[in-house]
Amino acid sequence: MASLRALECLVAVADSGSITQAARMLHSSQPAVSHQLAALERETRTALIRREPRGVKLTPAGRAAVTDARRAIEAAASAVRLARAAGDATGGSLRLACAQSLTVSMLAPVIRDWHRRYPQVAISLRESAVPGELLGLIDSDEVDILLVPGPVSERYTTTPVTEEEIVLTAPGNHRLAQLPSVTLNDLDGVQLVHFAADNGLSGWLDRSLTRAGVRPETVMRTSVTAAAPQLAAAGLGVAVTPISAVSAGLPGAIRSFSPRWIRQLIAVSPGALDPLAARFVTSLSTRGVRVPRDVKAQLSDSDAPGSPK
Amino acid sequence: MASLRALECLVAVADSGSITQAARMLHSSQPAVSHQLAALERETRTALIRREPRGVKLTPAGRAAVTDARRAIEAAASAVRLARAAGDATGGSLRLACAQSLTVSMLAPVIRDWHRRYPQVAISLRESAVPGELLGLIDSDEVDILLVPGPVSERYTTTPVTEEEIVLTAPGNHRLAQLPSVTLNDLDGVQLVHFAADNGLSGWLDRSLTRAGVRPETVMRTSVTAAAPQLAAAGLGVAVTPISAVSAGLPGAIRSFSPRWIRQLIAVSPGALDPLAARFVTSLSTRGVRVPRDVKAQLSDSDAPGSPK
DNA sequence: GATCTGCGATAGGATTTGCGAATGGCTTCG
DNA sequence: CGAAGCCATTCGCAAATCCTATCGCAGATC
Structure with a gap:
């Protein structure tokens, strides 16, 4: 598999038209970039760039590769960006479940708040009136947080809300x-x-x-x-x-x-609360039940x- | 930047629900995968998986990352695939230019053949009647092959067609x-x-x-x-x-x-002919001018x- | 026309990374 | 209570990566 580093080099070279300048752009040295390109050409079994005395130009094969190389780099960066966003609770997705009776009085206002404040967080909600079914959603990893009246079995990790x-x-x-x-x-x-x-x-x-x-x-x-x-x-x-x-x-x-x-209203979660879930539970706690x-x-x-x- | 390897590990773990099985799937060892995941979590500064005694589950952050991780892997693979296709002349793009008078008698039939035989090759054609303009397209790297009546200046690399x-x-x-x-x-x-x-x-x-x-x-x-x-x-x-x-x-x-x-009809190219261009020129040569x-x-x-x- | 300049390739050595075998802790199952 | 499965950690090795230095080459300069 081609390394991301090599694809970055290809893109940088395509953009700058020169290995030396690409190296500068990548905060690396010229031989390093040259080497990465050589490795990539070894893998594709094709010349990707044409070496000229005044820099380099892409070959048709290089042009064919560079588009998806950009895509790959962008997607990889996006992956860690999304993960990081979920880590500090500004993005990602959160799957909720709750006892039916709690939807209106507890969840709805907080979900509305979050939609407004963190539009990047996709919240989904499942409801049920059957306690066993709700706990099953935790067991089968279909839900990140479950809100129910306590108490529940000891084997679940719970947080008082x-x-x-x-x-x-x-x-x-x-x-x-x-x-x-x-x-x-x-x-x-x-x-x-x-x-x-x-x-x-x-x-x-x-x-x-x-x-x-x-x-x-x-x-x-x-x-x-x-x-x-x-x-x-x-x-x-x-x-x-x-x-x-x-x-x-x-x-x-x-x-x-x-x-x-x-x-008592408690949040049941699979394992320890991750940052996103923790923040949501905190929101629930501080807002409490509106009377x-x-x-x-x-x-x-x-x-x-x-x-x- | 996150390495592709790490993203592959994440995806494999997401698919298999277990680090050990993911390692098997990747033809690697379990500690290697574990290590890659740890590196990825270090980079995202977030837990991506929840370690459980019976395997692992994705955290919301992990779920957020895995989608684009797949994209990145797919795009990287596609990049080398496309380059390789251009290398053996079964894909890619080829930018042609020619003297107007040659379009109908020489290029059109061969282009039609290629469209039929190699539908993955995108051929574009520019025409002009002004020789200087045509050679300028080579100089500015806007064209891969230029077909003109010979001879042209010595400083271009030409191939008799x-x-x-x-x-x-x-x-x-x-x-x-x-x-x-x-x-x-x-x-x-x-x-x-x-x-x-x-x-x-x-x-x-x-x-x-x-x-x-x-x-x-x-x-x-x-x-x-x-x-x-x-x-x-x-x-x-x-x-x-x-x-x-x-x-x-x-x-x-x-x-x-x-x-x-x-x-004489010659092909002018920037530098040596790359495989795709070479093959096209060969097609032109063998077909020749239809009389x-x-x-x-x-x-x-x-x-x-x-x-x- | 000799020299200078900029670019890329190559060589060699230091560093880092990646990997695998072995080990230990943990839980579940029989 | 032992066996098995799973994951983290440690340790040593091999390979990849990177950097410095150098060479070769082709325009550019004067």
């Missing part, structure tokens, strides 16, 4: 709306706006309730996460959702659990964080 | 048509179908006549070389042209000069070749 609170939504005149905060046990027997089976929160909510030993009464199921608080506030009952699912101006009551019910001001206002008082299970 | 006879054309009942062959002196005072100034043969013919001290009477001038014999045969007078300008079935007499008047059978038949007798000046 942020946390979001689980809150209760109810009509303003609901019994539970009168309390400053509620406990999980308060949910026993209440009418609950649940999630449809194709929504990832469905299984998660069932597991959480079962673990706590409370049995609410499911009055309906919705596939749309953000619809649950709306339906609850409309009078159907109560809803239990991540706070990100509560939209601003909700006409109902929003209450924290006591103790606070926090869901509308008026929603936050309803959750003023109770302090001690913790997990209810 | 073929020769063509200069013949006289006249109406069948013309005085000169009664002779088996004519001499240059016979042209003194005859009515001559001459060439327009933009035809290269014009100056040549004038010089030839002046040198011989004969002064025919110009009855008309045409720009179209092949028209001169036609006009002469039609009764206007006589014409003096290369035999290639005489088309088949001409309704008139065609006579050799005595001694034979031969015009229609019936035209040749009229030139039966006289033998001794020579030049009249």
Whole structure:
């Protein structure tokens, strides 16, 4: 295989019309360039340049080679340039996957930011509601970062991204709306706006309730996460959702659990985070989960964080 | 600059998912590949692969690099392939120039042959009637082969291609048509179908006549070389042209000069002929100037070749 | 017409690079 | 717990690369 160095020499000679000047251009010596050209001619088994007393000219064979030689040099330079760009997180491609419920509240704004700030970074996103499927994407190296509610199996390397609170939504005149905060046990027997089976929160909510030993009464199921608080506030009952699912101006009551019910959101990656992925996770962390001001206002008082299970 | 070898290693590793297998694929040893990758990572200042116990995976940076790495390898291979093709005359580009009058009779058929036989060879052709301009194309390296009637200045390297006879054309009942062959002196005072100034043969013919001290009477001038014999045969007078300008079935007499008047056609090239050019010149030589059978038949007798000046 | 100048090829020696065998650490599999 | 697979590292050697110096050649110069 021809060495890139030799092709560089050929191009430089083609551009300068002289081996000596080409050497200067390449910060090398004249015999070195001469030697490289000789090697290239040995490989192609053809004269590429015509030696003349006043410099050199390309032969037809040399002309034929020099075009692709330029291409090769440019492509090689581009390869390391792209790699370097990916290294300092200003370029490259990033393949994301996340639990469906996180797309709107977490990923979308950050992805939009990145598209604006680093247009050279190509971000792709896959979603799923099935945890096993998501982790499979990591195993099969189809994805660089996976965002899911934690925890996951120990064998994956994870990075905590942020946390979001689980809150209760109810009509303003609901019994539970009168309390400053509620406990999980308060949910026993209440009418609950649940999630449809194709929504990832469905299984998660069932597991959480079962673990706590409370049995609410499911009055309906919705596939749309953000619809649950709306339906609850409309009078159907109560809803239990991540706070990100509560939209601003909700006409109902929003209450924290006591103790606070926090869901960890983690980034799963194959091996250590590479620079590009690390920077993206940092972006996610610092931005966190956006909570509308008026929603936050309803959750003023109770302090001690913790997990209810 | 990244070496091609390193890029090859990256590609092989990307394809095989393992350094060891990549080494096998490259007919190399595992440490060699490992070393090349390390060098590449040193240059890009980024991890390109993720070392895992069960082989390696590309990092986003590695993915970003591998595409252009492939391009670079392919382009480099293509460069030597093209050069080699030009070397054995099966590819490349050939820039021709010729005296206008030679295009139809000499070049066109051979170019057509080459287009059919070596479609990979791109042939370009420039024409001119001004000898100085043509030789300038050689000087400025704009042309690989120049085809002109000889001789030219000693400082050019030339290759004889073929020769063509200069013949006289006249109406069948013309005085000169009664002779088996004519001499240059016979042209003194005859009515001559001459060439327009933009035809290269014009100056040549004038010089030839002046040198011989004969002064025919110009009855008309045409720009179209092949028209001169036609006009002469039609009764206007006589014409003096290369035999290639005489088309088949001409309704008139065609006579050799005595001694034979031969015009050398030579190929001028910058320096020695490279393989592609050499082969083309050979094609020109072996094909020679096509003379229609019936035209040749009229030139039966006289033998001794020579030049009249 | 003798000399000078610029260019490319060649020779020789120092340096660098590239490579392969051997080794060790690590993980997974049986 | 041993075997096997994979990668990094070390070490020594061979080859390629490069540089300095020199030669040969053909125009350019005066």
